Amino acid sequence: MKAKITLKDIARELEVSISTVSKALKNSEEISRDTKEKVQAFAKLYNYKPNNIAISLKNKRTKNIGVVIPDIVHHFFTTVIRGIEKYANARGYNVIVCLSEESFDKEVINMEMLANGSIDGFIMSLSSETQEKADYNHLKEVTEQGIPVVLFDRITHEVECDKVIIDDELGAYQATKKFIDQGKKKIALITTDDYLSVSEARTRGYRKALEESPMGIDESLILKLPSMELDEAAIKAFLNKMDPDAVLCVNEIFAVYSMRLVQEKGLRIPEDISFIGFTDGVLSKYANPSLTVVAQHGEKMGEVSAKMLIDKIESEAEEETYQTKILEPTLVIRDSIAH
Amino acid sequence: MKAKITLKDIARELEVSISTVSKALKNSEEISRDTKEKVQAFAKLYNYKPNNIAISLKNKRTKNIGVVIPDIVHHFFTTVIRGIEKYANARGYNVIVCLSEESFDKEVINMEMLANGSIDGFIMSLSSETQEKADYNHLKEVTEQGIPVVLFDRITHEVECDKVIIDDELGAYQATKKFIDQGKKKIALITTDDYLSVSEARTRGYRKALEESPMGIDESLILKLPSMELDEAAIKAFLNKMDPDAVLCVNEIFAVYSMRLVQEKGLRIPEDISFIGFTDGVLSKYANPSLTVVAQHGEKMGEVSAKMLIDKIESEAEEETYQTKILEPTLVIRDSIAH
DNA sequence: TTGTACGCGTTATCAG
DNA sequence: CTGATAACGCGTACAA
Numbered sequence: 001m002k003a004k005i006t007l008k009d010i011a012r013e014l015e016v017s018i019s020t021v022s023k024a025l026k027n028s029e030e031i032s033r034d035t036k037e038k039v040q041a042f043a044k045l046y047n048y049k050p051n052n053i054a055i056s057l058k059n060k061r062t063k064n065i066g067v068v069i070p071d072i073v074h075h076f077f078t079t080v081i082r083g084i085e086k087y088a089n090a091r092g093y094n095v096i097v098c099l100s101e102e103s104f105d106k107e108v109i110n111m112e113m114l115a116n117g118s119i120d121g122f123i124m125s126l127s128s129e130t131q132e133k134a135d136y137n138h139l140k141e142v143t144e145q146g147i148p149v150v151l152f153d154r155i156t157h158e159v160e161c162d163k164v165i166i167d168d169e170l171g172a173y174q175a176t177k178k179f180i181d182q183g184k185k186k187i188a189l190i191t192t193d194d195y196l197s198v199s200e201a202r203t204r205g206y207r208k209a210l211e212e213s214p215m216g217i218d219e220s221l222i223l224k225l226p227s228m229e230l231d232e233a234a235i236k237a238f239l240n241k242m243d244p245d246a247v248l249c250v251n252e253i254f255a256v257y258s259m260r261l262v263q264e265k266g267l268r269i270p271e272d273i274s275f276i277g278f279t280d281g282v283l284s285k286y287a288n289p290s291l292t293v294v295a296q297h298g299e300k301m302g303e304v305s306a307k308m309l310i311d312k313i314e315s316e317a318e319e320e321t322y323q324t325k326i327l328e329p330t331l332v333i334r335d336s337i338a339h
Numbered sequence: 340m341k342a343k344i345t346l347k348d349i350a351r352e353l354e355v356s357i358s359t360v361s362k363a364l365k366n367s368e369e370i371s372r373d374t375k376e377k378v379q380a381f382a383k384l385y386n387y388k389p390n391n392i393a394i395s396l397k398n399k400r401t402k403n404i405g406v407v408i409p410d411i412v413h414h415f416f417t418t419v420i421r422g423i424e425k426y427a428n429a430r431g432y433n434v435i436v437c438l439s440e441e442s443f444d445k446e447v448i449n450m451e452m453l454a455n456g457s458i459d460g461f462i463m464s465l466s467s468e469t470q471e472k473a474d475y476n477h478l479k480e481v482t483e484q485g486i487p488v489v490l491f492d493r494i495t496h497e498v499e500c501d502k503v504i505i506d507d508e509l510g511a512y513q514a515t516k517k518f519i520d521q522g523k524k525k526i527a528l529i530t531t532d533d534y535l536s537v538s539e540a541r542t543r544g545y546r547k548a549l550e551e552s553p554m555g556i557d558e559s560l561i562l563k564l565p566s567m568e569l570d571e572a573a574i575k576a577f578l579n580k581m582d583p584d585a586v587l588c589v590n591e592i593f594a595v596y597s598m599r600l601v602q603e604k605g606l607r608i609p610e611d612i613s614f615i616g617f618t619d620g621v622l623s624k625y626a627n628p629s630l631t632v633v634a635q636h637g638e639k640m641g642e643v644s645a646k647m648l649i650d651k652i653e654s655e656a657e658e659e660t661y662q663t664k665i666l667e668p669t670l671v672i673r674d675s676i677a678h
Numbered sequence: 679t680t681g682t683a684c685g686c687g688t689t690a691t692c693a694g
Numbered sequence: 695c696t697g698a699t700a701a702c703g704c705g706t707a708c709a710a
Contacts (some may be wrong), residue, residue: 001485004456006687017697022689032695048482051456053396054687059703062392064457072421075621085411096403097436099424113433117343117390117703118403140384187405192448220672252478256625263627281621282414288596288602288627294559345703356681361705371679392705396686456687 005046009163014042054188056117064094065309066119068110070102070127071119073089075252076298077125077279080152083333084123091310093120105131108138115141121309125303126156130229135160142174148312153296154197163324164301168198168278171294171329172205172248175276179246180213182338184274186219188244188314190235190254192228202250202278218231230254236261246274252283255291259336275336289335344385364395387484397499401432404648405458407449408677409441409466409493414591414620415637416464419491422551423462430649432459437466437573443468447477454480460648462486462641467566471534473497478486489644492635493536501647503640503664507537507617510668511544511587514615517670518554519586521677523613527560527583528591529574541589541617569593575600589620594630598675615676628674634665 007025008179011018016035024031024039025048031039042048054063065088069077085095100107108125115124122142130136131154139159141148149161166258179187186211194200203222210217223238225231230253239247239261249255259269267273269289277284282297304325333339344424346364350357355374363370363378364387368379395401408416414677424434433460439446446466453461461481469475470493478498482488483520518526526549534540542561547618549556562577566568567594578600580587588594593618606612610627616623619634643664670678 001483004484007689008687019689020688020696023696026689030695035695047445047456049451050674051391051687053401053456054702055689056392056702057396057686058688060702072411072424073414079418079435082411082438085436089437089449089465096433096455097420097424098428098433099421110428112388115676116388117392118433144340145343175647176684235705253621253625261627282592284619286592286599286626287621288412288599346705347703357703358682358705362680365705392704395684396688397704399686431696467703485688569693621694 004042005048006051006113010039010046011050011272011314014038022183034307041201042068061094062118062120064096064119064121065313066096066098066111066114067100067304068100068107068114068122068124070100070125072097072099074082074336075283076153076296077278080305081139081304083299083304084306085302086299087306088310091306092254093310100127100130102127102129104133111138111142113146115145115197120313121150122303123150123309125152126154128196129152131156131197143319148309150309150312152301152305156197159319160322162312162322164305164308164327166296166301166327166329167323168201168209169205171278171296171331172202173209174329174331175248175292176206176207176209178276178337179248179274180209180215182246182274184246185215186218186221186241186242186244187215187246187248188223188238190223190225190238190247190249190258192225192250196228199250202248206248208239214273225229232257240265244273247276249275249277251293252277252279252281252291252293255293256283256316256338259289259291270335270337274338275327276331281334284332284334287336292334294334297306297330297331301327315339321336341385341594343390344387345409346384348389348667349378349381349385351384353377354592361581366546387574387625400652402431402461402651403435403455404451404645405435405453405463406447406654407437407453407461407463407553409439409464410664411436411438412642415492415635416620418637419464419641419644420633420636422643423645424641425638426645427649430645432645432649439466439469441466441468443472443474450477450481454484454486458486459652462489462490462491462644462648464491465493465536465641467493467535470536473534481585487648489651493639495536499659499661500605501651501661503647503666505635505640505668506665507540507548508544508669510635510670511541511669512548513544513573513668514587514633515545515548517615517676518555518587518613519548521585521613523562525557525581525583526554526587527577527581528583528652529562529564529577529586529597531564531589533563536663538589541587545587545642561667564593569596571596574619579604586615588614591616591618591620591630591632594632594675595626597624598626598628598630608675613677615670619671623671623673626675631673631676632671634669634671635671640666 024036098110152164192199284291363375437449491503531538623630
């Protein structure tokens with residue numbers, strides 16, 4: 001076992017001073033060609049690499065970014081992480097992932113852990129509990145300490161920081177419009193409670209499209225589930241009772257499960273009933289029939305978030321100006337609607 | 340913006356020495372009750388938290404663990420990360436995630452980045468390119484430096500370190516046996532090239548079960564795809580030509596796609612043809628019909644890996660003894676087979 | 679009871 | 695051209 005070699009080791013071995021070694025390795029003009037060659041050769045031989053921790057301490061820059069998300073076993077978050085990781089890596093940053101598991105306390109603990117010097121900035125999406133309690137003190141503390149934060153997807157307007165969201169309202173609006181244009185008469189919405197910022201926005205888009213149409217809104221066609229968890233019984237009862245000819249769902253799982261239910265009743269998709277979901281994940285792609293979805297471009301979102309964060313980290317500027325980037329959703333047409 | 344406060348700040352403010360502050364905060368017996376109270380009150384007021392980086396440098400322990408995996412947009416890896424994260428967090432460790440994207444070079448670069456002091460140990464699953472090249476020097480270098488490594492799922496026997504795998508051979512054996520017991524006569528296997536350690540093991544289990552049966556092995560019933568990427572045309576041609584009555588697939592996607600193909604031909608599942616896949620993800624659960632799978636218990640795998648790694652990190656012992664933990668797979672019965 | 683000095687590994691400044 | 699010194703933030707053995 002050959003342990004890592006340090007500047008000091010090289011200096012001792014070559015009988016020069018530590019600072020000479022340091023400069024030689026940086027190809028400083030101050031050092032003679034002879035010494036430089038000698039040092040560099042030795043360093044290469046013993047595979048010298050500067051210690052990140054020491055450099056972090058000195059520079060007060062860790063080159064790490066903290067990502068705090070509610071859940072990782074979700075296609076959307078997973079694609080966001082990939083986007084962040086790719087971009088951050090290209091700029092020399094590592095990504096520390098922490099899961100809040102939708103819990104306020106975990107979110108707070110994780111942030112505190114990372115905020116004590118482990119990271120240069122945060123990228124995060126709020127846990128449902130945090131959105132429900134509407135308590136954002138942990139975020140405010142961090143930003144007050146001068147640690148930059150980028151919120152994505154599940155955001156709040158109560159914290160001053162950069163934000164990245166997709167236009168959920170627009171996505172739902174376009175999807176609902178699509179149904180209307182196709183002549184659908186009973187357009188249902190399966191969503192969750194409004195404290196989740198995304199569900200709230202999607203519901204708004206759905207309402208807007210219907211309000212603009214001659215049909216107007218039929219409140220009984222809206223099913224509000226308490227959380228993103230699949231409540232099979234509730235969906236089944238709702239679909240049986242309302243018998244819609246089109247359904248917009250705020251996620252893939254609601255949609256795919258609903259499709260199976262109506263198929264079991266003998267309905268044909270998309271002839272008798274059409275479906276559109278949110279999130280362009282594996283489920284939508286491989287469902288039978290494949291599911292038309294409002295794609296959220298998670299990877300893009302991750303990249304944009306990472307770029308905003310790193311730009312802020314590396315900008316010397318003290319100006320406190322924050323922006324909110326709104327990405328456009330796209331409708332990915334598949335076989336669950338006529339086309 | 341109130342920046343982080345340091346021991347030095349407190350010392351200056353209270354006009355005592357830095358070490359007094361340090362000791363006072365640790366409730367050291369050496370310090371008078373008066374001073375301790377004064378210091379602790381001040382520290383609480385200004386929300387003092389020790390700087391992780393400084394502690395890392397001093398202790399030569401970062402309390403970070405590096406996780407290097409080929410892909411994060413895959414249910415299995417995602418559950419493993421969750422398991423790692425949960426366990427590691429409970430023991431005070433953070434998780435740095437790096438993606439190799441199935442590339443050898445990225446794997447090497449990521450490991451080098453992290454090995455320079457950023458982490459106390461690695462948990463990793465090999466990229467397909469690495470397994471194909473069978474070049475493990477980057478792993479060997481790291482272990483030689485004394486950095487503990489735990490390999491999971493996609494492992495190699497050429498590196499001496501702890502390993503965690505599931506018994507892929509057993510899983511495939513049990514699945515194939517199930518088909519045989521149900522009287523299936525033409526049992527096909529859709530797999531990938533053998534350089535992927537998991538595919539190789541699964542193929543072995545399939546072969547073993549058939550060899551033990553009166554049927555024996557029909558090589559033409561085995562489809563070997565070059566990678567985990569879905570090759571729709573190849574699968575279609577294969578299924579049309581061979582017309583099997585049971586299919587074992589090494590992942591969910593192959594299985595779900597195959598199911599759709601045979602359904603389009605008018606075959607009934609599971610009456611005419613049955614399916615079993617690997618990986619218990621969302622796809623299997625919500626497919627139509629739902630897919631019977633060999634569950635790999637990713638979360639458990641993550642926990643076990645994290646425990647092995649942290650135990651090794653924290654054990655003073657220099658003894659170089661490595662173990663391989665083999666987890667048992669489970670067959671999750673769903674509607675793609677008779678039951 | 680408190681403070682001084684040193685070390686973790688690196689870099690930057692300044693002196694020789 | 696080379697080296698000594700200080701500093702990043704903390705902890706601790708040792709001195710006062």
